[in-house]
Amino acid sequence: MRLISESELERLRQTYPKGTRVVLDWMDDPQAPPLGGQGTVIGVDDAGSIMTSWDSGGSLFVAYGADTCHKVATETEAKVTLDWYGKCQPEENATCPRCGSAIAGLTSRQALIRNADIMICSRCGMEEALEAAGLRKKIPLIDWVAIKKSQIGGGPWKG
Numbered sequence: 001m002r003l004i005s006e007s008e009l010e011r012l013r014q015t016y017p018k019g020t021r022v023v024l025d026w027m028d029d030p031q032a033p034p035l036g037g038q039g040t041v042i043g044v045d046d047a048g049s050i051m052t053s054w055d056s057g058g059s060l061f062v063a064y065g066a067d068t069c070h071k072v073a074t075e076t077e078a079k080v081t082l083d084w085y086g087k088c089q090p091e092e093n094a095t096c097p098r099c100g101s102a103i104a105g106l107t108s109r110q111a112l113i114r115n116a117d118i119m120i121c122s123r124c125g126m127e128e129a130l131e132a133a134g135l136r137k138k139i140p141l142i143d144w145v146a147i148k149k150s151q152i153g154g155g156p157w158k159g
């Protein structure tokens, strides 16, 4: 492990604010989560380690100068995040992961999308149907509020 400079630490903290969704590239630890596995950033410590809560369980740090990770950046990675969010979506009064608006009432009454295991609001459901029919330009998963907000420190998306 090498020591981190003040400016590098600042850069890391800006790049990986709390709530950022990351993908593990490499971790030199027998207890490491699977490579390619995703997690939610808790914060960056003074040594530059990215403290992460892994979806597979555990919270091993991504050690500065030794391990590497990157932000969720592709449609495939965004889908993994959305599937994961879908599992922690509350049954009532959830937030629509696509537009960020509040969904009143039972989540299960809303629209289930085809490409990820998650509920979205009825209005987004209608827009998705139009997109599927080719009547509207498709919004990539990576542009959904749940993903975009996470990447700028919107915190782990809950409900």
Ligand SMILES: [Zn+2]
Binding pocket: 096, 097, 098, 099, 100, 101, 120, 121, 122, 123, 124, 125
């Ligand atoms: Zn929506």
